[in-house]
Amino acid sequence: MRKLAILGSTGSIGKNCLAVAKHLGKDAVEIVALAAGHNIDLLEQQAREFNPKLVAVYNTEKACELQKKLPHIPVLAGMEGLKAVAVHDQANLIISAISGAVGLAPTLAAIRAKKNIGFANKEVLVSGGEMVMSLVRQYGIELIPIDSELTAIFQCLKNENSKVVQRLLITASGGPFRNYSTAQLKEVTIEHALNHPNYRMGPKVTIDSSTLMNKGLEMIEAHWLFNVALDKIEVIVHPQQIIHSMVEFVDNSILAQMGDPDMLVPIQYAITYPERVKGSLKPFDFAKNQTLQFFLPDTDKFRCLKLAYDAIRRGGSLPCYMNAVNEVLVHRFLNKEISWQSIATNLEELMLRHSVVPITSFEDVLAVDEMARQEARVTKEVCNNNLHDF
Numbered sequence: 001m002r003k004l005a006i007l008g009s010t011g012s013i014g015k016n017c018l019a020v021a022k023h024l025g026k027d028a029v030e031i032v033a034l035a036a037g038h039n040i041d042l043l044e045q046q047a048r049e050f051n052p053k054l055v056a057v058y059n060t061e062k063a064c065e066l067q068k069k070l071p072h073i074p075v076l077a078g079m080e081g082l083k084a085v086a087v088h089d090q091a092n093l094i095i096s097a098i099s100g101a102v103g104l105a106p107t108l109a110a111i112r113a114k115k116n117i118g119f120a121n122k123e124v125l126v127s128g129g130e131m132v133m134s135l136v137r138q139y140g141i142e143l144i145p146i147d148s149e150l151t152a153i154f155q156c157l158k159n160e161n162s163k164v165v166q167r168l169l170i171t172a173s174g175g176p177f178r179n180y181s182t183a184q185l186k187e188v189t190i191e192h193a194l195n196h197p198n199y200r201m202g203p204k205v206t207i208d209s210s211t212l213m214n215k216g217l218e219m220i221e222a223h224w225l226f227n228v229a230l231d232k233i234e235v236i237v238h239p240q241q242i243i244h245s246m247v248e249f250v251d252n253s254i255l256a257q258m259g260d261p262d263m264l265v266p267i268q269y270a271i272t273y274p275e276r277v278k279g280s281l282k283p284f285d286f287a288k289n290q291t292l293q294f295f296l297p298d299t300d301k302f303r304c305l306k307l308a309y310d311a312i313r314r315g316g317s318l319p320c321y322m323n324a325v326n327e328v329l330v331h332r333f334l335n336k337e338i339s340w341q342s343i344a345t346n347l348e349e350l351m352l353r354h355s356v357v358p359i360t361s362f363e364d365v366l367a368v369d370e371m372a373r374q375e376a377r378v379t380k381e382v383c384n385n386n387l388h389d390f
Helices: 012-024 040-050 060-069 078-086 101-112 129-139 148-156 203-211 213-226 264-272 303-314 318-334 340-353 362-378
Strands: 002-007 029-036 054-057 075-077 093-096 117-119 143-145 165-172 233-237 243-249 254-258
Touching: 002 012, 002 078, 002 101, 002 264, 012 029, 012 040, 012 093, 012 264, 029 040, 029 078, 040 054, 040 060, 054 060, 054 078, 060 075, 060 078, 075 078, 078 093, 078 101, 093 101, 093 264, 101 117, 101 129, 101 362, 117 264, 129 213, 143 148, 143 213, 143 264, 148 165, 148 213, 148 243, 148 254, 148 264, 165 213, 203 213, 203 318, 203 340, 213 233, 213 303, 213 318, 303 318, 303 340, 318 340, 318 362, 340 362
Parallel strands: 002 029, 002 093, 029 054, 054 075, 093 117, 117 143, 165 233
Antiparallel strands: 165 243, 243 254
């Protein structure tokens, strides 16, 4: 039986994990622990339905409030609460789906506790990829990706050696602005940016999709997770998102993982891995999906993708810095403090100013992350349409 502890149960990934658990049934999946940031109303509903043995809330005041509503279940608070969920002695799979740097510490705790992890927290590998993968190897755990593009590569590479990989091809929908002109991009609103053509996700991930930063983050994740050189990782725009990603091998054969764009599939695969069981979606209809298109991404209009490649090439603290700055700038856009285009231009300016230092510990990650957030919060809107070279 799979016994799950879910970090981020009230987010889109967490809610879908619980939907998969219901589909698989109580004989196959037990929810032993749940953790969330502050949405205690939904967390209370989840706890009453799944009756976990432990609940945690990052917000201390909210944790105290929830404990009064759930006197029969221990409710822990703060980072220690998240870590307690991550290392729960009965859990045999930890779902790491808390967004932001706050999810990194409990994920590292789970690794050290020798827990297998289904991860959807990009900060795990973007901010500290080399350190995290070293710990994964040291403790001998499975790091199973949940993002549709990374699980596609994970499945295509099964039983293959990374040495025979010629290219990893990460597909992108292109977001809602794929066909926008430069002039149109100047007029982008929050409502436009949140209208993803294929998926319904949280606001931060949806904005990252509109700027193509999500593909930059996935490229960095793929580099660390699959031990593939950067020059062998390419992003290609595929608007239909039927093919979730591909692997080309040295003999020029290509394996692709495909299906309807629905997160229930990669989540179920992570939960049941290495087994496959019957899913909840309808069989794929080829007659209704006759056209598959592919385009090269325009890194002049979608500059965040180029900046992500720049960050990982320079290495050290820059990917961590870039990730944290981008997160703050996205929130500033959502708060109507800066324009959509300024996410990329401000990010570029701040990255150019950053003095790269080595990342050797979790404390290094936290220090760089906090510095980046402080600088991103106070930077003024930058209007600069010329990409610099790093």
